[in-house]
């Protein structure tokens with residue numbers, strides 16, 4: 001099969017195919033919302049589809065807390081899994097790469113190739129660790145804008161994202177109102193409630209109480225993996241639902257672990273969580289986890305702009321906001337609030353509530369309703 005036949009086969013299968021991560025380097029100082037400055041930064045990103053002649057078909061994808069720039073396609077034929085939103089993005093898929101130029105970057109402060117706490121500070125030759133500036137959602141957005149400026153993209157057709165990605169989407173529409181045509185935030189919030197902030201604090205404490213954390217000064221190969229794994233185990237429960245966990249695991253015993261009276265793995269769900277925790281330590285940096293969960297907590301559109309209404313009053317785009325009935329982390333009402341405020345402010349906004357019982361991570365799984373409405377909203 002030659003290259004064009006292979007492209008056609010992937011096209012028919014709705015697959016993006018092989019993709020390559022790229023680096024955008026910004027060689028000048030960047031000052032964060034906190035007032036702290038770094039001398040330069042890099043954002044790792046990927047693109048799918050083609051930018052059209054007038055550069056009017058660009059869609060930005062914003063990732064969630066532990067996501068990254070790799071949201072579709074594969075890096076190598078040996079990859080076990082494609083990018084994290086491969087069901088949503090591709091030829092003929094809801095975010096159709098036959099029509100749109102899709103771009104996604106690893107956020108500033110991240111650990112998948114973008115500049116973050118594990119990066120070397122060029123001024124000292126040492127890793128930033130905790131000298132890295134505090135990151136806010138608005139910093140993620142402003143650095144993404146610099147990336148898009150490098151493509152000379154005059155405006156975005158849409159910004160799409162779930163959870164922390166949804167916060168970035170909302171911030172984009174406020175920060176650059178003339179640049180954005182449509183927003184599609186989902187499973188998100190305009191500010192975390194106390195319970196969500198509390199869960200993040202437990203995760204941070206698990207990391208910071210691990211002696212290997214060492215005030216943030218650890219070698220990449222010897223980080224606080226025990227604390228990071230516990231943080232992920234706890235957080236992962238908040239991404240699921242009672243119903244979905246019960247359906248998947250119930251009270252089933254893990255094969256080979258059916259002895260009574262032990263603190264070893266007994267139930268399948270325990271094995272599952274330990275796996276989720278351990279595998280997370282292979283792909284994520286503990287300090288980035290601290291910084292990003294702080295960014296989630298600091299995000300407060302009402303606090304920053306006086307009220308939610310005043311915040312959304314600045315938007316000029318159309319919005320479709322999606323909440324999931326079983327999302328108890330960022331409950332549907334917190335998504336609907338954004339639409340109600342937009343409508344009060346005379347904006348064009350719709351709210352879609354999807355009845356899925358998979359919890360907060362519902363936005364990541366196959367959902368015909370979400371796919372159909374995403375396609376319709378973008379057309």
Ligand SMILES: CC(=O)SCCNC(=O)CCNC(=O)[C@H](O)C(C)(C)COP(=O)(O)OP(=O)(O)OC[C@H]1O[C@@H](n2cnc3c(N)ncnc32)[C@H](O)[C@@H]1OP(=O)(O)O
Nearest residue numbers: 063064065066067068084162268269271272275361364365
């Ligand atoms: C938006 C973003 O930026 S994405 C960010 C990065 N991605 C995420 O955070 C996704 C995390 N969330 C999940 O994985 C969510 O569970 C879902 C709902 C989205 C995925 O659901 P599913 O595809 O059904 O995966 P599931 O939750 O069953 O986990 C499967 C994994 O658990 C493992 N597993 C399942 N049961 C067990 C068990 N009893 N013991 C040990 N491991 C187990 C599987 O082998 C599989 O491993 P793999 O991921 O290495 O293939």
Ligand SMILES: N[C@@H](CCO)C(=O)O
Nearest residue numbers: 064065066067163239
């Ligand atoms: N499970 C996703 C969503 C969290 O909000 C993540 O880890 O990024």
